[in-house]
Amino acid sequence: MKVSVIIPCLNNASTLATQLAALAAQQYAEPWEVIVADNGSTDDTVAIAEQFGDRLPNLRVVDASRVGGSAHARNVAAAAARGEFLLFCDGDDEVGAGWVAAMAAALEKADLVGGYMEYWRLNEPWLVRAYSYENGLKLFESGYLKFASGCNLGIRHAVHDAVHGFDETLLRLQDVDYSWRVQQAGFKLSYAPDAIVHFRLRGSIRSVCRRAFKFGYTEPFLYQKHRNKGMPQILSWKSIVKTVALFPVRLIASLRDRASLCKVLMEGCWRGGELYGCIKHRYLPL
Structure with missing residues (x-):
């Protein structure tokens, strides 16, 4: 298996179908799978994921409810993943056309990859302006090391294991910590401009x-x-x-x-x- 796409979910019933439909429309020649890691949803998240079994033949749903937080869900899915490359996205966003192929191509030369974040598609204009995201975002700047968002991130499976995955004690900014630890361990962070994710901001x-x-x-x-x-x-x-x-x-x-x-x-x-x-x-x- 070349690629494992990992989606941590918690009560994403209203948005997950959009993400899974976008993944079902991907064109990628190598074998790949999708793993939905359910973090204890009480809505129809799991049922909606299972409905895509015919459109995504290598789709699996794993139980990641033992510990709350997306870090735990990502780690559980990564432990179950068979892919050489791990691609992380979220259940309330929408990957762009060619996202899987673009991420995989970038990971042939890099250890950790972040893609382009687009905000107009899924959000009201006033909200995009409030964040000053009119032109989208590439890799995030922090005043220290750059980092990739956890909703648009690819990494070699071996590198993920080398840094022992996401820090499950963090309920926020886990992707920042993860990106930094990967780079501190001597691995390279790269940018994949064609790996586009349409990000959904909070609506109020x-x-x-x-x-x-x-x-x-x-x-x-x-x-x-x-x-x-x-x-x-x-x-x-x-x-x-x-x-x-x-x-x-x-x-x-x-x-x-x-x-x-x-x-x-x-x-x-x-x-x-x-x-x-x-x-x-x-x-x-x-």
Whole structure:
């Protein structure tokens, strides 16, 4: 088996069919499989996945409900995978035409690969503008090492095993940590521009802000984990205090449109999450 496509899922009944239909339409000459790793869904996620058995003959559904979190689901599926290459995508997005072939071609020369992220197809325009994702994203910048998103990521199976998979103690930013550890181990991260994923953002300001807070909360822990590996200090009290001080002014100015309001609230929640994370993880970013 050349390729294993891995989809961690938790209650993705409303979106999974779109992703599986996109995979069923892929053209790839080598043997490949799809593994849906169910993380304890209480909706019809598993039933919907099983309905695609005739369109994706090498489709399997594995139980990954023992531990909550997509990191565990990805690891369970990777352990069951037969492919030389592991391709990770999510159950609420949609891979583009030729995604499997583009990822596999890139992995012939690289250890870890990230693709292009497109945002207009599955999201309302105001939401794309709120994130400043009008031109899409290539590899993500972090102020340290670049990283690939877990919803558009390919890796050699042997490399995944060498770094012991995703860190299951992380409920957020697992893909950042994973990409960094792969590179710290001496492996190469490359970009595959033709491996396109249409990403689905959170659909309301409230859900965007909740997600931003959780990501911000995880950042201090991520820094504590990687600072001995050469990660420079990215967080600072100065940046947090500046955001808090300017927040009322920026909030008033943002009331002119929904995208601006969402952007300001999202940044405020991210900083709030960072501050709470610093307190919770007993980290002083001095």
